[in-house]
Amino acid sequence: MAPRKPSARVTIRTVAADAGVSVAAVSKVLRNAYGVSEALRAKVQESITRLGYRPHAAARGMRGQSYTLGVILPDLTNPFFADIMAGIDAALERTEYQPLLGVGQSSPAVELELVDAMLDRQMDGLILLGPRMTIDRIAAIAERAPTVVMAHHPVGPTRFDTVNDDDQLGARLIVQHLAGMGYRSIVYFSQDLQFNESQVTYHREIGYRAAMTEAGLGRYISVVMAEQAPREVRTMVRQLLQGRPRPEAIFCWTDFIAFEALSVARELGLSVPDDVAIVGYDNTRYCDLAQNALTSIDQSGQLLGLQAARLLVERIKGREEAEHLVITPRLVVRASTVRRNAVSTGN
Amino acid sequence: MAPRKPSARVTIRTVAADAGVSVAAVSKVLRNAYGVSEALRAKVQESITRLGYRPHAAARGMRGQSYTLGVILPDLTNPFFADIMAGIDAALERTEYQPLLGVGQSSPAVELELVDAMLDRQMDGLILLGPRMTIDRIAAIAERAPTVVMAHHPVGPTRFDTVNDDDQLGARLIVQHLAGMGYRSIVYFSQDLQFNESQVTYHREIGYRAAMTEAGLGRYISVVMAEQAPREVRTMVRQLLQGRPRPEAIFCWTDFIAFEALSVARELGLSVPDDVAIVGYDNTRYCDLAQNALTSIDQSGQLLGLQAARLLVERIKGREEAEHLVITPRLVVRASTVRRNAVSTGN
DNA sequence: CGTTATACGTAAATCGTTCTACACGACGAA
C-alpha cells in the first residue's frame, strides 16, 4: 500500500487520491493537456483548490517546464527599467509564467554567470536587456534557451527575437528638434562600451550623424564618450562646457547622463537652455520634475516590455522564426531645449 | 578543447563514470560533505572541471537546497534599492548562492504571490525589502523558509531576522538639523499605508514627533500623507505650499517625495530653502545633483544589503535565534536646507 | 453483430540530484 507519510506538503499524489483519479490525470489537468473530460477536469480542479495544492516548480523543472522566465537587467539605477518590468509583468499577469530578475552590473562576466545560473535553474526562457556581450555569445545563449533581446541591435540575421526602439529615428528627432530651434553645434554624448556596433548608443550615433548632415550641420558633428560612473560623466561634461567654443547643445544618450549634465551646467553658473541646451533619452519619470524639465525621447518601456514577454512566451510555445519588433519613439519637448525668447539675460 | 557531446547533458553520473567513482561520492564532493579523502576529492574535481559539469539546480531543489535566494523589492524606481542589491551581491560573491529578484509593485497581493512563487521554486531563503504585509503574514512566511526582513520594524519578538536603519534616529537628526538652522514649522510628509505601525514611515514619524517636542516645537507638529503615485504627491505638496501659513520646512519620508516637492516649489516660484526647506531620506544618488542638492539621511544601502545576505546565509546554515541589526544613519547636509544668509530676497 | 476509431484514464519509467543505510578494510583494545 501507499507508504504512510506525515508529510505536510500537498503533492500531485494527494490531489489524485482526493479526487479519486490517477496522478497522470491530475498532471494533464494542470497542463491543459489533451485527453481529459470536462467532468474529470472539474473534479480535479475542485480538489486542487480545496487542498490548496501548488505544483512544485523544481520537480516540474526536472522533466517539463519550470514556468520561470529570467530577466537580466544591466543595473537597478535606471528607472526606465521599471517601466519595462511593468510591461513584462502585465503581459504575464494571466499566465503561469513567473519572471525573476537578475542584475548584470553592466559587466559581461556577471551577465554570463547570471545566464548560466538561470539556465541551471531550468528557466524556460530569457529576456536580456541591453546585454553587454558580443553577438556570438548571445547567439550561443539563444541556442540553449528561447531568448528575447531588448535594447540591442543585432548586426545580421539572428535566431533570437529582438525588441527595440527605433534608436536612429529617436536620435534624428532630437537633432531635427534642436536644429529647428536654431542650435547648431550639437554634441552627442555617448557611452564608452565594448562591442559597440550592436549597442543602442551606436545606433543613436548613426541617427545623430545622419540628421546633422541632413540639417547642413555636418561640420558641427562631435561625439564624446565617458564611462558610466557619475564621476567620469561629470568630468567629461565639465570639460565640454568649459571648452571654447562651448557647444550650444548636448544630446545625451540616456537621461541619467543628461541629469548630470544639468547639474554641472548649474554648478558652472550656466543657464539651460540659454547657454546650453540639454536633451536626454528614455523619458524617465524624473524628466518631468521642474528642476530637470528635460526634453527627452519616449520609447514606452511598458510597451517594449509587454512585447518582449509576449514574444518570449510565443517562442517557448514553439515558434521557430525570429521576430524583430521595432517601436516608434516620440519626442517630448520640455524647457531644457526651449529658449524663453523674451527673457534672455546671459549667465 | 575537451571533446564533449553537444546533445547530452553532463550529469553527476557522467562525472562519476569519468572519475571512476560512485554518484554518491561526487555528490559528497559537491556539497563538501563529510567522508571523502583528499585523493578522491581531487580526482572528482578534476573530472568536474574537465567536463565542465554544472549541477542541475532544479534537481538539487528536489531533495536538498536550490542555492537560490529570493529578494523581493517593492518597486524598481527607487535607486536606493540598487545600493542594497549591490551589498547583497557583494556578500554572495564567493558563495554558491544566487540571488534572484521579484518586484512586488508595492502591493501586498503581488508580494504574497511572489513569495509563493519563490517557495514553489524551492528557494532556500527570502529577503523581504520593505514588505507591505502584516506581521502575521511575514511570520507565516518565516515559518516556511529562512527569512530576513529589511526596512520593516517588527512590533514584538519575531522568529525572523531584521536589518534596519535606526529610523527614529534618522528623523531626529533631521529635525535637530532643521531646528538648529532656525526652522520652526516643520511638516513630516509620510506615506499612506496600511499596517502602519511596523513601517519605516511610522518610525520616522515617532522620531520626528519626539525631536520636535524636545526642540520645543511641539505645537508645530504636523503630519501629512499621500499615496505613492507622483500625481497624489504633487497635489498634496501643492496644497501644503499654497496653504497659509506655509510651512517653513518639509521632511519627506523618502528622497523621491522630496524631489517632487522641489519640483512643485519651483513651479510655484518658491525658493528653496529661503521660502521652504526640503529634506529627504535615503541619500539617493540623485541628491547630489546640483538641481536637487537635497539634504538627506544616508543609511548605507550597501551595508544593509551585505548584512541582510550574511544573516540569511547564516540562517540557512542553521542559526535558530532571531537577530536584529540596526545601522546608524548619518545626516548629509546640502543646499536644500542651508540658507544663504546674505542673499535673502523673499520670493 | 463485429470491427474500428476515438476519447478518456492509468501504470510505470524518467529527470538529476541528495541522503540514508550499509559494506568493507584497517586498526586498536580486550
Place this chain on the structure above:
DNA sequence: TTCGTCGTGTAGAACGATTTACGTATAACG
C-alpha cells in the same frame, strides 16, 4: 581471536512532477 570504532566509499530509495505507452469504454459504422 573477537569486538568495536573509524574512515571511506557505495547502492539505492526518495523527491514531485511529466511523459510514454498502453488499456478500456463508448460510439460509429458497415
